[in-house]
Each structure stands twice: as structure tokens, then as C-alpha cells.
Amino acid sequence: MSVATACANIALVKYWGKRDAGLNTPAAGSLSLTLDSLRTFTQVELTDAEEDTLSLGGKPVTGRPVARITAFADLVRAMAGRKERVAVRSQNSFPTAAGLASSASAFAALAVATADAFGVALSPKELSILARRGSGSAARSIFGGFVLMHGGSASDGQDAFAEPLEGIPLTFSAAVAAARAEEKKIGSTDGMDLTRDTSPYYAAWIDCVNRDLGTAQAALREGDISRLAEIVEGNCLAMHANAMAARPGIIYFGPSTLWAIQEVRAMRAEGTPVFFTIDAGPHVVAFTPPEHLEQVAARLEGHPEVAEVITSPVGDGAHLVERMP
Ligand code: PMV
DSSP: OEEEEEEEEEEEEOOOOEEETTTTEESSOEEEEEEEEEEEEEEEEEEOSSSOEEEETTEEEOSHHHHHHHHHHHHHHHHHTOOOEEEEEEEESSOGGGTOSHHHHHHHHHHHHHHHHTTOOOOHHHHHHHHHHHOGGGGGGGSOSEEEEOOOOOTTSTTOOEEEOOOOSOOOEEEEEEESOOSOSSOHHHHHHHHHHHOTTHHHHHHHHHHHHHHHHHHHHHTOHHHHHHHHHHHHHHHHHHHHTSSSOOOOOOHHHHHHHHHHHHHHHTTOOOEEEOOSSSOEEEEEOGGGHHHHHHHHTOSTTEEEEEEEOBOOOOEEESSOO
């Protein structure tokens, strides 16, 4: 039996578009920060049962999530040359129903625990490639801190992996304004496919990501928070503009989203170094140096549609642990 933990990550330069659906390779690179408070623990036990099984937060799950586990475990079974089924128990330290980035931490923890359970020794790069097969953003959650995902170009997907960015002179904490919303209506894969197939802005978006990856890394290395703020917010809004321009348009924003964007910008105008980003849901993530976190978090609580503000320091990479918490 193997148990692993991994943190979610939030992209500063976003992944929104696939190159190859089968290998789940991205159409471009991305850049993220791993967050400690959004954490998954996953236990993998090998069994002689007929089927793989999954429980989430103590509740047995069936259907599509189990099919995803089976497809994923098949990759590791093939590497190991073994046939046992897996009994997977997974638990998040944050509310999954709120639609926060759970697939990244889930598949990163699953990659580490499944490889260990089947006795397959993988390097961090190989774990990142494996995690990517479960979810693109999971490739980044193998590592802590700032992480760069390479889009790659190889047809076997072996150059589409993440690696940590070392020597960045900045650190940020996050305040996540979690909206009172049900689970996200359009999943990332469906959203990405519809955007690629129907948005008139898709090609421009991919060019934008390639530019932002360069400038965001330069801003990080130079410790230039104002420049980074401009790039990160611009990249997030470009991703959403691209998705909104799909037909039918995909709108992830909810009633508190625009409010939180304006609060973050107002705080910045008042002199607080803070900037926002938004994934495929209504929640706004504000990044700020740790000394400003409390003030930023308190401010983001002030909307009736914000269920809670989750604060987080930077998280570490995925790793094995002794037991489930
Ligand atoms: O890893 P996926 O397939 O859940 O896609 C993640 C998509 C975004 O969260 C919106 C952007 C990103 O880079 O994390």
C-alpha cells in the first residue's frame, strides 16, 4: 500500500488548449505556483478484485472518475508488466465541490502513489509526464514553488513535462476567494476543445501564451512585481476572452468574480502589491507577498457570494507519506 500527497497549483500563465488529446499534451507551455493549503492525499492499494475502485473523501465513487483512474492505472500497469487492480482512496484538504483545482493535486498524488505501489521507479520528470496523462495541470504539481511546464513538440509527448524554476527572488502567498457555486459546469477538456474548435481568438491566444511565458519568467527573475501583475492578469483575461468567444460562449465568471477583480485592482492602486488570476470557475485567486496576505484576504471576504477565503503559502512537490491523515 502506498500513500502520497500533492498540492494544487495555480497557473500564472495558463494552459488552455491541447496538442494531442490521446497523450494529453498541451498546445503551449504554462507557468504556475504550487499552493500548500490545497492538498490531496491518495492511498493506492493493489487488489485481486475485478475492477479498480475509488473513494473520494470516504465516499465510494462510480462512473467517469473510476474510468479515468483505470485509464491512468493502465499506464502504470503497462510499465510494471503487472495486472493487479487498484483500490484508490483520496481525500482533499479543501472543498472539492467548490470546483477548486482538484485534478492537479489528485493526479500528481495518484502518479506518485501508483508508481510506488507497482514498484515502478520514476524520476521527477517521468512522474510529471505520467501525471500529465491524468490532467495537464497535474504535471506541474509534481514540483513545489514556481513551476514551468514545457509544451513540447515530440509526437510521443516525452518533451511535455514540468520542472521547477529555481532562484526566483520573489515569493507569494495566495488568497482564494472561493465562490458559492456548484461544481464547474464545463470541464477543462470540453472547454478547451470547444474553444479551439470555435473561438476566433484561439491562434492569437497561443501566441499570447508563448510571449507571456518569456516575459513572466523575466519579471520573476528581476523581482518585478508590477510587471508580473500586468502579465498574469492579462494572460488570465486573454484565456477567458478566448473561452467567452467560443460558440456557445463559455463564461466561468460568477457574481463575485468581477467584484473580486475590482477589489484586487483597487488594493493595487492603493499601493498593495497584489494581482489576480482565475481558472475554469468563478473563484478569484489573489497573489501577494506573505506580509500583505492577511489584509488582502480580509478584503476579499466582503461579498455575499464569496463562501470563504482560503489562504495559502507556497506548497512543496508531490511525495510519499506514511499514512492517510
Ligand atoms: O489540467 P486541467 O485539464 O484541469 O486544465 C487546467 C486548466 C486551467 O486550470 C484553467 C489552467 C491551468 O493552467 O491550470
